[in-house]
Amino acid sequence: MGSSPQVFISVFLFVLLIAAAIAFDHPSSGFFSAEVRFSDAAKGGLSIVPASCPSNPGDAEDPNGCGGPANIYGLCPDGSVAPSGNPEACGGNFTPGPSPLCPTGYIMQNGECFPGGGQQQPSLTCPTGYTLQNNTCINTSTNCPLGYSLQNNTCVFTSCPGGYAYSAQSNSCVLQQCVDQLVCGADGNLYHEDSSCGESLSQTCSWGCFAGACALAPTPSGNIIVRPSLIKSGNITSVLWSAANVQSCTVSGSNGDGQGWRCTGEACSATSTETSSVINAQTTYTLACTGLDSSTFTRSATVNIVPKFDEQ
Secondary structure (H helix, E strand, C coil): CHHHHHHHHHHHHHHHHHHHHHHHHHCCCCCCCCCCCCCCCCCEEECCCCCCCCHHHHHHHHCCCCCCCCCCCEEEECCCCHHCHHHHHCCCCCCCCCCCCCCCCCEEEEEEECCCCCCCCCCCCCCCCCCCCECEEEEEECCCCCEEEEECCCCEEEECCCCEEEEECCEEEEEEECCCCCECCCCCCCCEEEECCCEEEEEECCCCEEECCCCCCCCEEEEEEEEEEEEEEEECCEEEEEEEEEEEEEECCCCCCCCCCCHHHHHHHHHHHEEECCEEEEEEEEEEEECCCCCEEEEEEEEEEECCCCCC
């Protein structure tokens, strides 16, 4: 019994020596698991990965568990670096966006990229004459291209200007090449057209325009008759007349009839009738007119007397 303490000490030292040898032969290479929360080392120093995680030691060591980090960039919603690379440590509610990286001049807020001022503005550039309204480029200019008109804030092709200067080709008004000449306008008047297809009034055409010249006034016409044209001496007759394309007409008789027998303009187109005075000898009635072209003409009709036969 006197030797028992020495035996105990010898056994303790032997066990301690064996433990040291084992520790030296198998160095610890532990791991941390978000699921099981323990460290261990396999024989040969290999890390043991929980069976429920992918065979990737990085997943097991990640503070977010087997699913990997929610934000692989390790940024907070405001774009700053997350504490320890863990976005969950940023504080507040965090909903990962499609990408926490924003273009230059933008910052991350609530998972979305905003301009540096923090006010959301779409990075949209509108063409000249348009302004951005509700994320849409709206035409705020009234200057639409030639041939277009502004309809509901949009330039819509309607038609090219009248005349010969432009022609429509693929919804565009193309300037035509012209020669210096006289042309008939859409209003029936005569215009001078220069080499750039510019037009200026040359002459007002009263009767329209044709083939680069004012049309001539229509030819005047008229007629006069007497009914009956053969009467006995002392009887009367009727004088009838009408005319077209005239300015005015008058009728006169060789016996003095016709004081005030006249017509003007369109009234001459209707047949006029007058009654003669007593006729005792052959009498001629003359229609005299001035045409729209300022020319003049005359027409005539004669009343004859039935001859008397004296018996011998």
